[in-house]
Amino acid sequence: MRGLILGVAAAALLHITPTVTLVERSEVVSRLLPGADRFTAREIHLSSADERRLHDAAGWTPPDDVITFYLGKRANQVDGVLVFMRVDSPHGPLEVAVGFDKAGAIRGVEVTKATVETKPWIVEALRAGLTSQYQGAAVNATPAAAPTVKGKVGTMSEYMAELIDRGVAHAGAAYRLFYR
């Protein structure tokens, strides 16, 4: 009986995994907005009509109906844009940072947050070169980096790669519809 109780308690507790930071946001800023000497936060507070438009385009609506773009400026000219996207999963949330260059192409993607449980899966997907697949992709292209790591990583890492694809797709839709 005691073994059963301990098993139940352990199973309940083991599934609860706190958030871990994979890359600090300040580090992400220097990687995805290189050379910027001034930064502006542009907050888009969506109306219900625009919220529906985004939902129709990407199957997603942002928390509190607010999207925040961080504009990196050099000599008062916008040199790039950065957006942080949270993607929820049954294993906990992850956060993806997507940087766009001034032409609107993806400059880079970083996974900034994971959970204790998902971190090893995400790290495996990243080591397989997942995020390099996004570089230079057009903002209206459907992100498809996950299939490139299929077979090279475990099943859960493949799943994490799909979630990262989803975060990049959400960022792309937000940029396309509300930044440009």
Added chain:
Amino acid sequence: MLYDLRRSDARVRWLVTLLLATLGVAYVFGAWMVGMYAGFTPRSVAATYVEPVSMNMAMPADSTMVVEHDVTPADMGREEQHQVDRDLLIQDTHVHVPMYGIIATVLSVVALGLAIPRWMGFALITLLFAAPWLDFMGMWLTKLVSPHFAVVTLAGGWAMGLGYTIVAALAFWQMWRPERGVRT
């Protein structure tokens, strides 16, 4: 002692075990959620419950608004502060206080079955009910009187965790500790 958990039917002990385990999971997720939205420092709790200034802004009828402001890389790294306005706190109080009352009652019923001195039973029951009172009193005082009352909310939160831990630890120990020749 109204009843004795140590000598109760195995089904009762199993029920209490599962109840405490379920409440424990709920408390852990509760703490996680508090960490995400309000934090565990007086400063972050005060920032969550003080009356938000922006709520008084006149908003145009259902149109997308764009707000721009300069930031530093450090600002970008800072988590956005979740704020609870007065309407939400009214709703939260209405929903949570009865539920906290039921949880405190259930834990108190478990405490009544523990082999502990009478005064300790009184103290434990008082702690179980004081915790939610402190929690919400702190939130309202932070909102209406002073941000310094955030410590009251923190005290309530820790008291809630402490009350549960004491009841659960004593109950698990008293119900399932190995006793030679007595186990059913």
